[in-house]
Amino acid sequence: MAAAGAGPEVRCVGFVGAGRMAEAIAQALIRAGKVEAQHVLASAPSDRNLCHFRALGCRTTHSNQEVLRSCSLVFLATKPHVLPAVLAEVAPVVTSQHILVSVVAGVTLSTLQELLPPVARVLRVSPNLPCLVQEGAMVMARGRHAGRNDAELLQTLLEACGQCEEVPEAQVDIHTGLSGSGVAFVCAFSEALAEGAIKMGMPSGLAHRIAAQTLLGTAKMLLQKGQHPALLRTDVCTPGGTTIYGLHALEQGGLRAAAMSAVEAATCRAKELSRKSLVDCTLPPAWGSLRGYDWSGSPHQWELPSPPQAGVSMVMDHCKGDMASEGLSTGNAGQVPHMAGQLGEGMRRAPGMRSACGPF
DSSP, X not given: OOOTTSSSOOOOEEEESOSHHHHHHHHHHHHTTSSOGGGEEEEOSSHHHHHHHHHTTOEEESOHHHHHHHOSEEEEOSOGGGHHHHHHHHGGGOOTTOEEEEOOTTOOHHHHHHHSOTTOEEEEEEOOGGGGGTOEEEEEEEOTTOOHHHHHHHHHHHGGGEEEEEOOXXXXXXXXXXXXXXXXXXXXXXXXXXXXXXXXXXXXXXXXXXXXXXXXXXXXXXXXXXXXXXHHHHHHOOTTSHHHHHHHHHHHHTHHHHHHHHHHHHHHHXXXXXXXXXXXXXXXXXXOEEEEEOTTSOEEEEEOOSSOOTTXXXXXXXXXXXXXXXXXXXXXXXXXXXXXXXXXXXXXXXXXXXOTTOOO
């Protein structure tokens, strides 16, 4: 699994974070023979998700740094609000030989590069849910130190999960609106097709199976023939036939405009969340509070004990508003990160520094 000029052969693939998407990527790589299970190493703070990796035959650990020390290609797959502390934890062991691949939603390359050593070779991948069945539609963007060979190596690996294309980072949020959210849009359309058949008397189970297969078959024809959808639509649409009557009804219902507006709305929301997803890493001198955004996009502030216990890695659970040890190794519930050590000099900036995701 080597690419010319891309550094040493990738003998071990690592995962920092062991959630659903990380498991899907690991499973696809193993099933496609891209990497052997014993050469996959995943880390997480608890065994809750690591057990799924062990079931695949992978190695696991509670140490994020161990993953970096053992693997030259590492997927960063934590939750967005956990990532800053995780990157600070692993930064001391990142070298120019590592290829770091972020699948964390909403975290830009500039943020990743800010929180990692200057030599870090970083790529950003935007997957979607069908990666779980090896039919994903993914895009990736390169950081400033990631070369073409790094991108080609990653594409070769991710072929196991579906289709992966390189794009400018500005198009990643558009991909989220089109393909990430698009899965739900397609499901809504499939459901509506089936309900139309149910209304006309077809049994529900049969209607949903036929609707799904119709979408699958149509998608395969579009991909295999490389045709514009309008050409395939014209092939089906005969003068005075059933299809043109149905298409007229769809036009009257505004399907085309509604679908375009849905992608636009989802893309705009993705851009908004990209600005708000990370915790503001500014810490006041007295360790009085940690500021950030909750998942509704509202500013939030948490009071921190002073001084924090050295060596403890903790973050705030934004969704619940309480303390949780997510994505960080050696964490203890009820305590906060030792920012002066764990977050380190790589995270500390001048007073008043804001995260790259936007002002508080």
